[in-house]
Amino acid sequence: DVKVTQSSRYLVKRTGEKVFLECVQDMDHENMFWYRQDPGLGLRLIYFSYDVKMKEKGDIPEGYSVSREKKERFSLILESASTNQTSMYLCASSSSSYGYTFGSGTRLTVV
Amino acid sequence: GENVEQHPSTLSVQEGDSAVIKCTYSDSASNYFPWYKQELGKGPQLIIDIRSNVGEKKDQRIAVTLNKTAKHFSLHITETQPEDSAVYFCAGGTSYGKLTFGQGTILTVHP
Numbered sequence: 137d138v139k140v141t142q143s144s145r146y147l148v149k150r151t152g153e154k155v156f157l158e159c160v161q162d163m164d165h166e167n168m169f170w171y172r173q174d175p176g177l178g179l180r181l182i183y184f185s186y187d188v189k190m191k192e193k194g195d196i197p198e199g200y201s202v203s204r205e206k207k208e209r210f211s212l213i214l215e216s217a218s219t220n221q222t223s224m225y226l227c228a229s230s231s232s233s234y235g236y237t238f239g240s241g242t243r244l245t246v247v
Numbered sequence: 248g249e250n251v252e253q254h255p256s257t258l259s260v261q262e263g264d265s266a267v268i269k270c271t272y273s274d275s276a277s278n279y280f281p282w283y284k285q286e287l288g289k290g291p292q293l294i295i296d297i298r299s300n301v302g303e304k305k306d307q308r309i310a311v312t313l314n315k316t317a318k319h320f321s322l323h324i325t326e327t328q329p330e331d332s333a334v335y336f337c338a339g340g341t342s343y344g345k346l347t348f349g350q351g352t353i354l355t356v357h358p
């Protein structure tokens with residue numbers, strides 16, 4: 137089975153901190169995605185990557201950046217965390233022949 | 248870009264009844280429509296998907312229908328069981344690229 141592993145299930149950070157959310161997949165998928173999930177809003181795409189060192193903005197990239205130095209790892213960075221970034225963050229990977237597989241999510245609280 | 252609307256936001260049924268969740272999409276270029284089930288504390292998991300060259304697909308108690316002309320697709324669950332209780336998301340996009348998700352439906356199956 138494809139596995140997508142997010143490094144933390146729960147995180148509590150202070151306003152203004154720089155926050156790193158890590159995601160690793162083990163199936164050599166080309167594509168990786170970061171979504172945030174909020175009640176009533178579904179999943180909204182923050183950033184995605186179709187290849188190493190490539191990144192593209194999704195629908196809500198403001199306040200976020202990403203890094204993909206290796207094919208299996210896709211990091212989401214909150215440059216200066218704010219309370220409105222309190223949310224569930226979901227990482228996913230996919231390939232041309234295999235649909236999305238999601239990680240279990242990281243619930244981030246910014247206080 | 249793509250816009251996916253999902254209804255209803257909550258759905259309550261008795262065990263054994265059928266449940267139907269509907270989604271509409273806006274982008275004619277979308278050709279892949281997956282459905283995900285998210286249980287408490289877990290990431291979304293793919294339960295069924297349909298591509299634009301197919302009108303209907305079944306997998307045991309679950310079926311999905313697609314009407315390309317009207318740009319809508321639906322999830323049908325028959326003979327519902329308490330373990331079907333979860334949040335369900337529809338999505339539209341390309342099979343391995345960006346997916347746009349609906350807002351989610353909380354399905355509750357009462358024993």
